[in-house]
Amino acid sequence: MIKLKSVPNDIAIIQAYMPTTQANDEEIEEIYEKIEELISLTNSKENLIIMGDWNAIVGESTDGREVGKYGLGTRNERGDRLVEFCRQHDLIITNTLFMNHKRRRYTFKMPGDINRYQLDYIMVKNRYKNQIKSSKSYPGADIDSDHNLVMIKSVLKFKKLERPKNKGPEWNLCQLKQPEVRKLFEKKCKEKFDTKDKPMTDDCNNNIEHRWRCIKESIIQSAEEVLTRGKPTPKREWITMEIVQDIERRRLNKINREAKKAKEMWIEKNCEEIDNMMKYNQQDKAYKLIKRYFNEKKSQCTHVKDKEGNLLIDEIAIANRWKEYVEELYREEENNDLLVENPTDGDFDSNGSSVVEQTSRKRFHVETPIPVNKYKVKTQPFGDTSDRKAIDTQPPMIKI
Numbered sequence: 001m002i003k004l005k006s007v008p009n010d011i012a013i014i015q016a017y018m019p020t021t022q023a024n025d026e027e028i029e030e031i032y033e034k035i036e037e038l039i040s041l042t043n044s045k046e047n048l049i050i051m052g053d054w055n056a057i058v059g060e061s062t063d064g065r066e067v068g069k070y071g072l073g074t075r076n077e078r079g080d081r082l083v084e085f086c087r088q089h090d091l092i093i094t095n096t097l098f099m100n101h102k103r104r105r106y107t108f109k110m111p112g113d114i115n116r117y118q119l120d121y122i123m124v125k126n127r128y129k130n131q132i133k134s135s136k137s138y139p140g141a142d143i144d145s146d147h148n149l150v151m152i153k154s155v156l157k158f159k160k161l162e163r164p165k166n167k168g169p170e171w172n173l174c175q176l177k178q179p180e181v182r183k184l185f186e187k188k189c190k191e192k193f194d195t196k197d198k199p200m201t202d203d204c205n206n207n208i209e210h211r212w213r214c215i216k217e218s219i220i221q222s223a224e225e226v227l228t229r230g231k232p233t234p235k236r237e238w239i240t241m242e243i244v245q246d247i248e249r250r251r252l253n254k255i256n257r258e259a260k261k262a263k264e265m266w267i268e269k270n271c272e273e274i275d276n277m278m279k280y281n282q283q284d285k286a287y288k289l290i291k292r293y294f295n296e297k298k299s300q301c302t303h304v305k306d307k308e309g310n311l312l313i314d315e316i317a318i319a320n321r322w323k324e325y326v327e328e329l330y331r332e333e334e335n336n337d338l339l340v341e342n343p344t345d346g347d348f349d350s351n352g353s354s355v356v357e358q359t360s361r362k363r364f365h366v367e368t369p370i371p372v373n374k375y376k377v378k379t380q381p382f383g384d385t386s387d388r389k390a391i392d393t394q395p396p397m398i399k400i
Helices: 023-039 077-088 126-131 175-176 179-196 204-226 241-278 283-293 315-329 332-336
Strands: 001-006 011-017 047-052 092-093 122-127 133-138 151-152 374-376 389-392
Touching: 011 023, 023 047, 023 077, 047 175, 047 315, 077 092, 092 126, 122 126, 122 133, 126 133, 175 179, 241 283
Parallel strands: 011 047
Antiparallel strands: 001 011, 047 122, 092 122, 133 151, 374 389
């Protein structure tokens, strides 16, 4: 059995094969039981199609709605069992519904073309019988078998049901019992009818239709002006507004719980996928998924400020600030402090070791003209939240 996604309903297809006449009845009943187990796994709304080689002859005679009158041959015991099975599950045999030539009905040919039989059938639910547009065999199909190909053309389309439009609450006709309201309503109807009752042509039918529309519109417009509409009757009159508010609040809480649960399942699934990639040494794919799912995108600041912290907009001022920054970075006063004096005799201790502190390497830093950017330091993707930290970059350190 296979199931196919389709519109408007899904399709469930069961392929069956019945043993030949040499098999006993126990084997036949066992196969029917297996088919019934498969049918129980399908949904009642699914479009069920059962096909195969049944090694049975249902004959040309009509038997209820399960078998049509365009079969072939005379029914045998296997055919009676097949018809009983179709009646039990509300199925129809499509091969027998269409008036085809007999060469388009037979599905099996004995060796030497001694005789021809109809043994292969395609059955569908009686509920969806209108979907079958044709069902016949194709003797000329090159399938290297003594059976012929059987094919149906199916188009499943439901009838569109038009629901009656909701006209809203009805007019309160009890108001017409009041003399003042009734006189006002009659006056309005007469005024509106007199203004609209103008014949369009000399044709009698057109005049009748025109007068009827005038009467109808006059009554409706007068009722809208004079009468009031009743309040809609609720389906459950005992429900109060407090109960409705509680229902809406509970529905919102349920949505929040379901959304939270779905998010946790999604995160767990992605983490398992990333963990498997790390186990199989697929680090490039793993980090790509980490960046895709868990990376927090932040906008980078590229503004330049002066020494007082004021924002620079002019391009010339920005270039001058960069010039000042580079000059301070490589100024001559700092470079002169890095010179190393030649050691003298007094610079050695009794062991012959130099006591002059080497100053050939010195660290220093200057203030950068651009604001400090933040970078994320990522370690293992499955650590706790402390593994993802945001640190501020220190001012540039230059080693000489």
